[in-house]
Amino acid sequence: MHGMDTKAQEGEMQFGIFTVSDITQDPTTGRTPTEAERIQATLTIAKHAEEVGLDVFALGEHHNPPFWSSSPTTTLAYIAGQTSTLQLSTATTLITTNDPVKIAEDYAMLQHVSGGRADLMLGRGNTGPVYPWFGKDIRQGLPLGIENYELLHRLWREDVVDWEGKFRTPLQGFTSTPRPLDGVPPFVWHGSIRTPEIAEQAAFYGDGFFANHIFWPASHTQRMIALYRQRFEHHGHGTAAQAIVGLGGQVFMRKNSQDAVRDFRPYFDNAPVYGHGPSLEDFTQQTPLTVGSPQEVIDKTLGFRDYVGDYQRQLFLMDHAGLPLKTVLEQLDLLGGEVVPVLRREFAKDRPAEVPDAPTHASLVAAKYGDEAPRQATPNPNRGDNLTLGSPYQDTVAVKDEAPAANRSGSAFGPAATRAGVAR
Amino acid sequence: MTAKRIVVVSAGLSTPSSTRQLADRLAADAVSILGERGVEVEVSTFELRDLAHDITNHLLLGFAPPKLQEALDAVSTADGLIAVTPIFSTSYAGLFKSFIDVIDPQALTDLPVLIGATGGTPRHSLAIDYAIRPLFTYLHAIPVTTGVFAATADWGGGGDGVRSLPDRIFRGAEEFAALVERTDRSALVNDPFALDRPFGHLIGGLAGE
Numbered sequence: 001m002h003g004m005d006t007k008a009q010e011g012e013m014q015f016g017i018f019t020v021s022d023i024t025q026d027p028t029t030g031r032t033p034t035e036a037e038r039i040q041a042t043l044t045i046a047k048h049a050e051e052v053g054l055d056v057f058a059l060g061e062h063h064n065p066p067f068w069s070s071s072p073t074t075t076l077a078y079i080a081g082q083t084s085t086l087q088l089s090t091a092t093t094l095i096t097t098n099d100p101v102k103i104a105e106d107y108a109m110l111q112h113v114s115g116g117r118a119d120l121m122l123g124r125g126n127t128g129p130v131y132p133w134f135g136k137d138i139r140q141g142l143p144l145g146i147e148n149y150e151l152l153h154r155l156w157r158e159d160v161v162d163w164e165g166k167f168r169t170p171l172q173g174f175t176s177t178p179r180p181l182d183g184v185p186p187f188v189w190h191g192s193i194r195t196p197e198i199a200e201q202a203a204f205y206g207d208g209f210f211a212n213h214i215f216w217p218a219s220h221t222q223r224m225i226a227l228y229r230q231r232f233e234h235h236g237h238g239t240a241a242q243a244i245v246g247l248g249g250q251v252f253m254r255k256n257s258q259d260a261v262r263d264f265r266p267y268f269d270n271a272p273v274y275g276h277g278p279s280l281e282d283f284t285q286q287t288p289l290t291v292g293s294p295q296e297v298i299d300k301t302l303g304f305r306d307y308v309g310d311y312q313r314q315l316f317l318m319d320h321a322g323l324p325l326k327t328v329l330e331q332l333d334l335l336g337g338e339v340v341p342v343l344r345r346e347f348a349k350d351r352p353a354e355v356p357d358a359p360t361h362a363s364l365v366a367a368k369y370g371d372e373a374p375r376q377a378t379p380n381p382n383r384g385d386n387l388t389l390g391s392p393y394q395d396t397v398a399v400k401d402e403a404p405a406a407n408r409s410g411s412a413f414g415p416a417a418t419r420a421g422v423a424r
Numbered sequence: 425m426t427a428k429r430i431v432v433v434s435a436g437l438s439t440p441s442s443t444r445q446l447a448d449r450l451a452a453d454a455v456s457i458l459g460e461r462g463v464e465v466e467v468s469t470f471e472l473r474d475l476a477h478d479i480t481n482h483l484l485l486g487f488a489p490p491k492l493q494e495a496l497d498a499v500s501t502a503d504g505l506i507a508v509t510p511i512f513s514t515s516y517a518g519l520f521k522s523f524i525d526v527i528d529p530q531a532l533t534d535l536p537v538l539i540g541a542t543g544g545t546p547r548h549s550l551a552i553d554y555a556i557r558p559l560f561t562y563l564h565a566i567p568v569t570t571g572v573f574a575a576t577a578d579w580g581g582g583g584d585g586v587r588s589l590p591d592r593i594f595r596g597a598e599e600f601a602a603l604v605e606r607t608d609r610s611a612l613v614n615d616p617f618a619l620d621r622p623f624g625h626l627i628g629g630l631a632g633e
Contacts, residue, residue, distance in 0.1 A: 196619045216487050223617040231619070277484040278477075286489055 014358040016056025018091040021069035024322035027270040052336025058089035080114035092123025097134035104155035104176040116361030121189040156185035183375030203231030208244035246313035271321035294338040312358040427464040435509040435520035447508040453597035500531035504604035508540035532565040536603035539571040549573035568599035
C-alpha cells in the first residue's frame with residue numbers, strides 16, 4: 001500500500017504550515033519578489049518543511065494578483081514528486097467557484113501521484129469578484145458550497161453518477177476518473193471562520209473542520225469548534241471528542257523574545273489584512289498570533305487545547321507579509337527543531353484514548369477495509385456509453401436494470417449500481 | 425420583571441460635547457417616563473470617540489477588540505437605542521456611520537431607536553429624516569417618528585420658542601419609552617453562532633431532519 005511510512009502516521013497529531021501565496025513587498029528592503037521567485041521560494045519552503053520534520057504543507061487558491069497560487073494541484077503534485085512523507089493539502093480549495101467535477105478529478109489525480117499524501121480543505125474564498133469571474137453569484141456562496149460538495153462527495157464514492165442541481169449542468173452516467181486511490185476518497189476538511197452552516201456541513205458528512213484561527217479572537221474558534229463537535233455527534237459519526245479538528249496559527253520566532261518582536265514588527269505593521277491597523281501588542285493579545293521565543297510559541301500553542309479540546313492538525317502561517325525566504329527557512333528550522341517535537345510530546349500526554357489520530361490515507365484504508373485488500377479500480381473496455389451498460393469497472397458489480405428503457409435516466413439507475421457501499 | 429436595557433450611543437467628537445449632552449437628556453427623560461410607569465431601566469452609554477481606534481481596526485480586520493465588542497453586544501441585545509450624532513457636511517458624522525458599519529446587519533432588527541442630532545444651525549435639522557432615519561429603516565430598526573435636533577441656539581434662548589428643545593426631547597422620549605416598554609428584545613437569545621437550519625434543510629431535505 002502507499003504512504004504507509006509517513007511521519008504523520010506515527011504521531012497522533014499532524015503539524016505543518018500553510019501559505020496563502022501572497023507576493024508582498026519586503027518592507028525592510030522595499031523589494032517585491034517576482035512571481036517566479038516567490039513560486040520557487042514556496043517550493044523550497046515546502047521541501048524544507050519535510051526536511052525539518054513537519055507533516056503537512058497546505059497551499060491556498062487565489063485568482064488575482066498579488067497571489068500566485070491559481071492551480072494548487074499542479075504545485076502540490078510537483079512538491080509530491082520532490083518529497084516522500086509530506087502530507088499535501090490546501091488552504092483552501094474554492095468549493096464555490098470551481099467545478100466540483102474538476103475538483104473530483106484533480107484531487108483524485110493528486111492522490112494517486114502523491115501515493116495517498118493528498119487531502120484538501122474546502123472554503124468559499126474571500127475575494128468577491130472571483131464569483132462573477134467564474135460565472136457565479138456571491139449571494140449564492142453558501143448554497144453553492146453545499147450543493148457542489150454534495151456532488152463532489154458522490155463523485156468520489158459512486159462510480160456512475162446521475163445528478164441534477166441548481167448550479168451546474170446535469171450529469172447523466174458520469175464517472176469521475178481516476179477513481180480515488182485504493183477506493184478511499186481524499187480526506188476533506190471544511191474551513192470557515194464564522195459560518196455555522198459550514199461547521200454543520202463538516203459534521204453532517206463526518207469530515208474534518210478547520211478553523212483559520214489567525215485573524216480572529218480565539219472565542220470565535222471556540223464557538224465554531226464546539227458547534228462542529230456537537231453536530232458531529234448528532235449526525236452519528238462518533239462522540240464530540242472524536243470529531244476531526246484542525247487549527248491554523250501564526251508565529252514568528254527568534255531565540256529570544258525581544259529580537260522576535262523587533263524583527264517581525266515591520267512585517268506586521270505593513271502586512272496585508274492587519275497592517276496599518278492594531279498594534280502588534282494588541283493583536284497578539286487579541287488573536288492567536290505569537291511573536292516571541294520558541295518556548296512562548298510552545299506555551300501558547302499548547303493552550304489551544306484548552307478551548308478546542310484534543311485535536312488532529314495544527315498548521316502555522318509562516319511565509320506571508322513579505323518575509324524573505326531566508327527568514328522563513330530559519331523559522332521552519334525553529335519550528336521543526338525546537339517547537340514541534342515538544343508539541344508532539346506534550347499534546348500526546350493525557351490524550352484520551354477515544355480521540356482519533358489525524359486521518360491519513362493509511363488510516364482511512366484501514367477503517368474502510370480492515371485487513372482486506374483495498375479496491376483497485378480496473379475499467380472495463382470502452383463501450384462508448386456509460387448509460388446503457390452496468391458498471392464501467394470490472395471490480396464493481398452492476399445492479400441488473402429491470403426498468404423499462406424509457407425510465408433509464410433516473411437516479412435509480414446509475415448511482416444504484418454502486419451505491420450499496422456508500423458511507424457517509 | 426427584569427430591567428429594560430437602553431443603550432445610548434453618542435458620536436460627538438469634542439469633550440465636553442453638546443451631542444453627549446443631548447444624548448444624556450434624551451436618556452434621562454426616557455428613564456423618568458418609564459420609571460413613572462413602573463418600568464425598571466438600565467442605561468449604558470458609549471462615547472464613540474473612546475472606540476474610534478477599535479472601530480477603525482474592526483473595519484480593517486473584521487473583528488472587534490474587546491471594548492468595542494462590549495458596545496456591539498450591548499446594542500444588539502438592547503431594548504432601545506438612543507443614537508445621537510453631530511451633522512457634518514449634510515449627514516451623520518463619519519465615525520457614527522463607521523460604528524453602524526461594524527454592527528451585524530441583522531443585529532438591530534426590531535430595535536426601538538430614538539434619533540438625536542446636533543448642528544450649528546437649525547438649517548441642518550432635516551438630516552435626521554433624509555439621512556439618519558433611512559439608515560435605521562434599512563437595518564429594520566424602528567426609529568420613533570420624532571427625531572430631536574439641537575442647534576447651537578437651542579441651548580440658549582435663541583432656539584425654537586414655540587416647541588423648545590426640552591419639549592422636543594420629552595416628546596421623542598415619550599414615543600421611545602412606549603416602544604421600549606413593550607419590547608422583549610433583551611430577553612431574546614442573540615447568538616451569531618446559532619445554526620438557523622440543520623443540514624437536512626440546507627441541502628434540500630436530503631437528511632430528512
